[in-house]
Amino acid sequence: MARAASSARPTRNQRAKTEAILEAALDVFSTQGFRGATLDAIAEAAGLSKPNLLYYFASKEEVYTRLLDRLLEAWLEPLRRLDAAGEPLAEIRAYIRRKLEMARDYPRESRLFANEVLQGAPRIRETLAGPLRALVDEKAALIRDWSRAGRIARVDPHHLIFSIWAVTQHYADFDAQVRAVLGRDDPARFQDAERFLVHLYTGGLAPTPLAGD
Amino acid sequence: MARAASSARPTRNQRAKTEAILEAALDVFSTQGFRGATLDAIAEAAGLSKPNLLYYFASKEEVYTRLLDRLLEAWLEPLRRLDAAGEPLAEIRAYIRRKLEMARDYPRESRLFANEVLQGAPRIRETLAGPLRALVDEKAALIRDWSRAGRIARVDPHHLIFSIWAVTQHYADFDAQVRAVLGRDDPARFQDAERFLVHLYTGGLAPTPLAGD
């Protein structure tokens, strides 16, 4: 089977087509979910015929998993950049900002993962339980160190991380709801969200001055 | 065509069947999404035949929208109970607790809405822009009042509400991820989450003592 995918060195054109497909797939999968998406829709969005799409990817499943794989790295980058050498509260604020920027600039990616996790993460469970968990544990240890050193409040670091994921990705995943509640397309919503969240976490994580422990 | 729905007074049995169907539908729609769910699956879970299911509901769409309609009220209840007469911070903490309990006890409902909103909320947009928005605006006004009265920090009340939705529903909607990161089935996760969130919001919303306002 002379799939384009099997060539060692994809030509420029191959790469362009592959990109177009993945881009279209991101569009479709992020709004319809895996089952709801159709190859027809992806092929049309990518500007190719369905069989031609299948010339580049063996199956719908493959398009989907390639897309997930490819985006996962970038998706974890903001957390990865949480720096032990930085000032704790500033680091966390920066993390929140980065996540908010991603929700604003890459909402489809956020929704793609949200869809996947919502269905029980059938196709990325190993990644979640492996690399993701390892990364989270590492950063949680860092946060715990900060807590113990009295540089931020003593809070459960895992749940701190979950909360940051939740409040930032919310603006991508629940965009339809945010817009409905705020009124059509409030252009300041990301700024407002940032100001609110910075306030919340700054106050909420400030080291407890005279905790007698 | 004498659809059950059109009968003025549904019999006990009719009501029981309708309940069984909606219960089954909640199961299936919340994990598979609208497109991923099949009438076969719902009918089987409800213990009746597919045509019989369609005797009670005209279409798949109708099962879905009836389910959404019916759950929306209960879904908004926690926010509705935010009480102007209470102590602001205590009220907010209680709201967070109620939402966390719902995420713990009714995760399917949470996922059902998450799915719907993720897809752009095609079937509940009006509800979001109407009743939901009205309720949120009302409670936001209440929170603003609290802020202005110096009883809690001056924060954007809409984004405060969004954040509470996000951090609590996260434990239902992203359950697969939470479990993967914490390790199989951490039974304390809701307690830990509550403790963290109470800390975060208590500190984050505490009225700023000498803010020059």
Added chain:
Amino acid sequence: MARAASSARPTRNQRAKTEAILEAALDVFSTQGFRGATLDAIAEAAGLSKPNLLYYFASKEEVYTRLLDRLLEAWLEPLRRLDAAGEPLAEIRAYIRRKLEMARDYPRESRLFANEVLQGAPRIRETLAGPLRALVDEKAALIRDWSRAGRIARVDPHHLIFSIWAVTQHYADFDAQVRAVLGRDDPARFQDAERFLVHLYTGGLAPTPLAGD
């Protein structure tokens, strides 16, 4: 899934449809092989729509295997009737006659199995290595006993059985060739074949009088 097949007690109509499908499937599979056959062709031959056919059988594969399973028993019957109590040569002649009759009256069944075995018997290998082998071994033992008792020639009983299968089924499986060589539709071909085979096996299996050779 309310497949007709799952009902405990098929109704008359179900049975009739099932029969019609299997009959049509026999037609199509026996001439086209598994891969060559299409559900379209079977459905048309059975007089139903394709989805309706799939209401009775879950898949093409299931139609095929049900057909094989069902015919296998009948297919082995002639050998099973080889009787230890009978006169050896008469028994073998009777066996040849029965097999020839089957080739004449049930050529499609013969071709169905021929197709399957020709492709390596992927779907009946276990049956061949199990029940078929057991039956053949049993009858081979009987033939060996006859040989040892000097009632027929001392020949390898397994290969004797193979040869009888081959020469009789040939008239079904290679019918196109037989007709081409003999000229269109020689109505006497089964009679002539029988006469020849009876002669061949009678002479070929006659006990060697003075075993000193």
Added chain:
Amino acid sequence: MARAASSARPTRNQRAKTEAILEAALDVFSTQGFRGATLDAIAEAAGLSKPNLLYYFASKEEVYTRLLDRLLEAWLEPLRRLDAAGEPLAEIRAYIRRKLEMARDYPRESRLFANEVLQGAPRIRETLAGPLRALVDEKAALIRDWSRAGRIARVDPHHLIFSIWAVTQHYADFDAQVRAVLGRDDPARFQDAERFLVHLYTGGLAPTPLAGD
């Protein structure tokens, strides 16, 4: 269109490619049948691309028919060598041996023809009714002469030939069944078959001593 086939003088390389294709096609067609075989499979087995394969052969059909045509000659060779000048029974025994050797050494060719004839011989009917029939008739006449001269038994010569085809090709065409019944890969099966068949035909065709005709 400069098809390779149309060039007057194929180059060495062309011939090599053609050979590789036909060799691969034999592999694939003999196990999968015409419909079950794919050009992809043949091209891959031949070590070239699908379009390149189609540069040498106009279509799948052409690969198939060229293969059949080419093998038919060799396939008839054993019968052709039945020699009027030889001793009748020895000639027939030698014929059986040659056919058995072919079944052992060229099983794919045997299965290729078996497949084709099973499907009704749509692509070689003329050959069967023409050259094959002529050859068989010629050899049948020879056998009849031997019978009339009292040198072998009086049997129907066409059915004698059919039977030899059947019993020998059986070991190629029904190999899966033979192996299943005898147990995995009995290396002596061709020898045992030969011994049995020689016995059968020697006894079965021995001239009837005092036939009063």
Added chain:
DNA sequence: TATGAATGAGAATTCATTCAT
């Protein structure tokens, strides 16, 4: 009410073949 039966409109793939280079 309830269900067995049926079906049309997809949906994912497969595959022989063509086209352009």
Added chain:
DNA sequence: GATGAATGAATTCTCATTCAT
């Protein structure tokens, strides 16, 4: 000669919905 790319026509199977009883 050779191949990457493309596609139209199947082909299997799914599923919401309808029909008859």
